[in-house]
């Protein structure tokens with residue numbers, strides 16, 4: 021403060037005196053300004069329901085979650101089209117393009133150019149004599165069925181080519197080529213697959229199921245099943261019921277329009293069993309930050 025503004029007040033306490041210094045202008049205006057601001061801010065946000073930062077955040081988050089769920093649903097709808105088998109490891113076990121070459125060189129003589137079947141069975145329909153999981157296909161291609169005329173390819177092709185051709189076989193199912201050979205074996209399409217997926221009781225292994233969950237489900241249901249995009253799987257509220265059958269059913273068939281994947285197109289029946297068992301162990305675990313309940317409450 022410049023010296024000339026210092027004005028001594030006339031009171032005196034045991035020799036201690038006081039100057040009368042005015043507050044700086046800028047400070048005074050800031051003070052009045054904040055009062056005016058609060059008069060507008062307080063009623064708008066606290067009395068008349070203006071959107072708070074928290075609400076804006078939640079709105080942005082739910083828009084984002086919605087978009088994620090839509091994208092996931094689209095991805096889920098598109099992805100299995102290339103690989104309609106019941107087993108998701110198909111694409112990862114081998115190289116489909118290399119497998120196509122192997123098939124063209126070694127298999128078309130008996131299974132047809134497009135896998136439609138000639139001497140050997142049709143490989144494009146949902147009927148299989150020896151099963152349609154990756155392990156079934158690997159076994160039959162490796163070991164063959166010598167008494168029926170199917171060659172044991174293991175010694176001829178080696179492991180890599182066998183895996184490639186099996187990856188390719190997975191892309192054939194459901195391709196509907198012209199002049200298909202009549203179905204042979206057992207139908208592995210929905211009804212029968214469901215019977216395999218959903219026998220009367222849950223028979224899976226919770227530890228393996230936890231692995232399956234960590235790999236496939238946490239993105240939408242949270243690390244501990246507390247729910248993020250998808251519902252909380254640890255509370256007593258269920259949209260699709262809480263019996264073992266209900267849980268198996270919803271995992272296997274999904275709720276595509278809501279973004280829940282039909283896992284039977286990705287995971288084999290054993291993995292679906294395992295993860296269903298694991299989901300049933302989540303009930304009542306009370307993880308932190310649970311998603312709000314959805315669906316109907318089912319008492320213990």
Ligand code: HEC
Nearest residue numbers: 126127130139140141148149150151160165168169170185
């Ligand atoms: C010499 C003829 C012949 C050749 C070549 C041949 N297959 Fe086969 N394949 C068969 C016959 C016959 C069967 C039916 C076996 C049976 O009835 O159990 C069969 C069955 C299969 C099956 C099981 C189908 C089912 O319904 O379970 C697969 C998978 C298969 N072959 C893949 C291949 C692949 C891959 C190749 C080439 C690497 C190949 N086959 C080459 C004759 C052949």
Ligand code: HEC
Nearest residue numbers: 092236237240250251258259260261270275278279280295
């Ligand atoms: C892309 C996101 C997504 C993934 C990944 C996902 N889910 Fe879901 N899930 C959902 C959504 C969304 C719902 C709610 C469907 C509805 O509203 O009907 C749901 C519902 C469920 C339900 C029924 C819950 C109820 O309240 O009835 C179960 C059980 C379930 N999921 C299990 C799983 C399992 C197990 C996996 C992994 C193999 C998995 N989910 C992976 C999004 C997902």
